[in-house]
Structure formats: structure tokens, C-alpha cells
Amino acid sequence: MSDIRNVFDVGARAMSAQMVRMNTVASNLANASTVASKPEDAFRALRPVFATEFARAQEGLSTATVESVVMLDRQPEKQFRPDHPAADAQGFVYAAAVNTEEEMVEMVEASRQYQNTLETMTTLRALMARTVQMGQ
């Protein structure tokens, strides 16, 4: 990826990283009530792995990027629902390994951090705009 040249690159990449995090939360919540016939087919919560990306030319500038998106290593809940069309021969289904409360916390945190970054960008942009008008 191209180098981080200024603070706007920092903001853009950090906010898109938070958006990926929000998207994984949306996917997790959307799949929270799904069931599967086999434990290995059940949905497991997705999480982005954040990493720091440093600017090559300027020391001190760095931003957050999503290194990868991983599936959490959790066991799906085994439920006895013989009337379910996806039930296996013994009448069990495997519910998605998603903790709804945890996802909500994740969502709020991602949203707050997105806002924090946006706020710093807005402030720095306003300062730059005022500096451009210096001496007028």
C-alpha cells in the first residue's frame, strides 16, 4: 500500500479499519440465530486483527489497519431440536457461536473510536483552513 503522507491518510485508514470492525459486528449479529447440522459448519464470530502501519518518510505518523479477519475459536452450542429441518440424525442442531452482548460492546467501541478519529481530523482540518487564511 502507498505511504502515509499526512494526517488525512492516518484518519482515512484508521476509520476504514473501524468500519471493517463494524462490518464484522454486523455479520456476527446477522448470523447470531443461525443453526447448522454439523458443529464444523456452524457460524463462528468474526473479528478483525488490527495492526499499526507506520509512515516510511515521517517519524511519528502511524495508523491502524486491518491485518486479517479471523474466526474466533469457540464451540457452537449443541441444542436438542428434533423438529428443526436442519437437525441431525439424533435431533441436534448447532447454534452459531456468537455472543450478542459482546458484539454490542464491540459495536459501541468501534463507533466511539471512529468518532474520536473523525473529531481529530475535523479539528486539524479547521486549523489548516485557518492557517491558509493567515495575514488576510
Add this chain to the structure above:
Amino acid sequence: MTVSFADSIGLHAQSLMLREKRGEILASNIANAATPNFKARDFDFEGELARATGGGALTVTAQNHLAGGLSDGNLGYRVPLNASMDGNTVELPVEQMEFAENTLRYQTSLQLLNRRISGLMTAIKGE
């Protein structure tokens, strides 16, 4: 009487450049608030300003450096008040307060600089 342009606006011009740099560093810290093992960075503003304005002649060590900016190797790491378990040393309240203060001081320098410039303009025009 001769008025040195550098003497007239020098301090605030240097201050503005360093404040801008510090704003970028603090913004990077805030952007990395959720990255494991990220170490928050900052520099000693007063020390850098004193070095840039009074500590002898300014030297440019690389072609793309502006004289008066942050000198190499003077960027430090913040010591966290309460270290978090994932190795991240960004404490949002600390960074946000530093950022707010930095913004205010940038605005102050900008305002003073504007006053100086309008003063010089008045002198030039002789109105």
C-alpha cells in the same frame, strides 16, 4: 531602526510548525487506540522549541526536511498511567486532553502571528 522579519514572527512560526507536528503525532495515537502493542508517542514541545529558536544555527540534515521542524530522534514514547493488557499504551483521555491543549495553543500562536502580520502591513502601508 531595522526590523528583522525573523525576529518579528520567528518564535510563533517555529511554534506553529512544531504544534502542527505534535497534532499529527497525537492524531496517530488516537487512531491507534485499539491496536494491540502500539506504543503512544510524543515529544517535549518546550525543549524542541527552545532548540529550534535559540540553540544555535539550524541545520538541515536531509533535503526533504524543513529547517525548524522536529529534529530526528527526539520523538519519545509515552509512559502510561495504567498499562493495558494488550501492550497498547494509548490512554484516550490523556491523548484527547493533550490534543485539545495543543489545538488551543496552535490557535493562540496563529492569532498572535496574524496580529504581527497585520501590524507589519499597517507599517508598510503607512495608513
